[in-house]
Amino acid sequence: MPSTIETYFDKLERTRVWKSIFRSGKGSSTLHNALAIQQNVFLHLFPTKVRKRMLGLGATWYLGTLTLGTFLVLVVTGILLMLYYHPSVPQAYSDVKDLQFIVSSGLFLRNLHRWAAHAMVFLAFAHMFRVFYRGAYRAPREFNWVVGVVLLLVTLLLSYTGYLLPWDQLAYWAITVGTNISSAVPLVGEKIRFLLLGGHLVNANALLRFYVLHTVILPISAVLFLAIHFWRIRKDGGLYVRESEPGAAAAQPTSEEQKPL
Amino acid sequence: MTPPKDFTAAIGSDMRTSMRRVLFITRRTSPQVKAYDEERVQTFPEVLIRALLAVECMLIALVLMSLFFNAPLEGIANPTNTPNPAKAPWYFLGLQEMLHYFPPVVAGVLIPGLLVIGLIVIPYFDINIEAEGFFLKNRQRRLRLSMIVAGALTIFLGVFDVYVALVPTVLIAGLLLLAAFSSPESTNRFRRYLAQRPISWWIMTWFLFELIVLTAVGTYFRGPGWSWVLPWRS
16 A cells, blocks of 8 residues: 555646656656656756666776766855855955854865865776776767866866865965966966966966856866766767676677667 | 579678678578667666665765865965975876976976877777787787887986886886786786786876876875975874
């Protein structure tokens, strides 16, 4: 006998409003499960079916999934942190101090954002090496590898721009060291540095620019490239499988090859 | 009336790889074109639940870490007081370590630039697409070539006193040497493994070793004036 909650949920799913929102309709058949992916604007980036042996921990170590997970954690904690933070000198530093000592759970929020950021950089690198050692970058997945390299760079820049925001000694000098490197670029080095910092020194302008990069430009770039990255997994024939592994089909089929000759 | 041919021919082309496959099917045989029959599961709900679980486990780990370890926060930024050493975030410490040996235009622009370009072009080199062992063909010539490259790198790094980057290079050169004198039928599992590694594997593994060693040295073994310190003797 179904519980009360289940009955209510069942009723809810039959309402006109629910049906108007979710295109896949009600049911748990194979068709409905496939529609739940295919008819959803976010989930349709993914394939409706996945090879069963790609679900084992050994195949991917879930590194890509975990990298996405850290990104989502960072978006949520980042938005919450933005409520307490002004990108101005010296207000930025006292805001972070307030987060540490006054705001409820502010310390936890900042810790979670910081550690998730480190985890994301680490996981993105790990994901890249894992994909390489499995050979999953080969045709027809070349371009998705390139998108992955772009995403790695965006990840590094996201982490790096966020590093300045607390406006403490650690932040200030790490960004000074880093941006000094960009002035070593031949011919345009000084110009690049000026563009990044909005001046010749790391100052209030630099803080504002890094804040805009960190909270607007880079996250939007990351989301765009992530969408391409996921969509290409489906388009390029799903997660890469090795021929030599047990349980593999005779050949590695791409979407074209599945059609009869 | 022409006698029936002994075979039928078909051409399948995969536009993406621009390769052509010619298929000959002899008469009265049934070379079943392998229909795709590997077991698959539905993304909804099975794959999504697993992904969610994986993320959930990681989140628990991150929450625990956030409860027990505080993010660093030092005094307010002071342009007149330079800390010694001033370190970049950990993932850039490999580059900062390079910056210690080479001029900025080399360590800060050339090396990372080449790295990014190198990473991007990896999949577009379709030499050795079957990924067969480096020394399985032209062993003598390839051994000589790889030793010349390793030797040149060793001398180059030695001349510039880059001993930190020298360690992984020498290690990989040693493993290459071992691989050259191992066969894929070796009784030793490790040697069997090495003998089957393609050239791309060697380059990437060298890069990985360098990345780990340089980052670890920059993080733990560098003190005031970028001098060598031991982390357990602070």
